[in-house]
Amino acid sequence: MTALDKANSWLSQSIDEDTRSEIENMIANNPAELEESFYKDLEFGTGGLRGVMGVGSNRMNKYTVSMATQGLANYLKMSFSGQEISVAIAHDSRNNSRFFAETTARVFAGNGIKVFLFEDLRPTPELSFAIRELGCKSGVVLTASHNPKKYNGYKAYWDDGAQLTPPHDNNVIDEVKKIINFDQIKSAENSNLIVELGEEFDSKYLDGIVSLALDPEAIKTGNDIKIVFSSIHGTGITMVPPALDRLGFNNVFVVEEQAKPDGNFPTVVYPNPEEAEALTLGLKLAKEKDADILMATDPDADRVGVAVKNKKGEFELLNGNQMAALMVYYILKTRKNQGKLLDNQFIAKTIVTTELIDAMCEDYSVSCYNVLTGFKYIAMVIRELEGKEEFIGGGEESYGFMTSPMVRDKDAVAAYAYSRDGSQR
Secondary structure, rough: OOOHHHHHHHHOOOOOHHHHHHHHHHHHHHHHHHHHOOOOOOHHHHHEEEEEEEEOOOOHHHHHHHHHHHHHHEEEEOOOOOOOEEEEEOOOOOOOOHHHHHHHHHHHHHHOOEEEOOOOOOHHHHHHHHHOOOOOOEEEOOOOOOOOOOOOEEEEOOOOOOEEOOOOOOHHHHHHHHHHHHHHHHOOOOOOOOEEEOOHHHHHHHHHHOOOOOHHHHHOOOOOOOEEOOOOOHHHHHHHHHHHHOOOOOOOOOOOHOOOOOOOOOOOOOOOOOOHHHHHHHHHHHHHHHHOEEEEEEOOOOOEEEEEEEEEEEEEEEHHHHHHHHHHHHHHHHHHHOOOOOOEEEEEOOOOOOOOOHHHHOOOOEEEEEEEOOHHHHHHHHHHHOOEEEEEEEOOOOHHHHHHHHOOOOOHHHHHHHHOOOOOO
């Protein structure tokens, strides 16, 4: 089927007038855009959807999001037949993320599935936490992580709070492919199956973050360190400052120019804390305040970037391998000093992450499991070993860390709190 054929198939269906008008305009005046928008379907991969926002089968829009959700809903009803099914939905600060989240909620509700929808933007790790805490069978977060502003995405999770892994990922893909027209989509407006999550639930997540502190006494003696934080216009602003406050840190400086959630990311080229450019304003404030550390989160607050002072007193950006190694070292050393490093505990990391972690684990006589790239594979190991071995930490080189099985995905909020816990060690 050509791009024009696919565009005409959309026009033959019941679509809103704005979409219809834009398609007709592309057909008449912009063949290049028509080709790019319709030459293929936006692929639902093992992690979900990700693409440029706009009209067309190869774009992120309410129709492609609804078709993906219908396929996921169908698979959930097959997998949990006869059981009550609920899902949790969160979104980041990107343009249209709230709209896509509400669209997703309505499709689930139209299929008789209860929905816990966060009242406003929230970090991806809180979504993972919510799935387990609320006993959901699945979850979705609307985010394109640290990609440029024209992108958005749809990440699907299973009942363990982790992103889809085999066989569920491929099975969901198969179900999504079966949704070939909009008439197959069920959607419910103003359904009582949609329940909002707000501050009361946030408190549960923050309580969990605080409970992860390995050494509360270290926090008490170092609670006056100067911390600069930037959310880079994303969700980190909702949870990181409250988490630091609950832990007792009283010298936190927020980069105000980047504190307001904004899907246009006006102060950066890319909202990626791995890039020094994104930390320019944070570094400026850190120097002004003579801070001890600068940290920044990406739009959905699963990745964290860190800058610390070197021996010359100049700030240097740590890479993902350095951060993961430092976190693992702190966990192993502190647990051993406290007599809490046990034979059945393990660290997990991806195969592309520094082998220094393997060496440290060997030195501390702790198992280190190496998995394929992606935190969902770390989560898979946790699930496989649940009740047999205890996960105490894991990470990858792409600026992600997991501190506890409480959350089964990268968690910048917990990583931030954890690094503060050991900041004086």
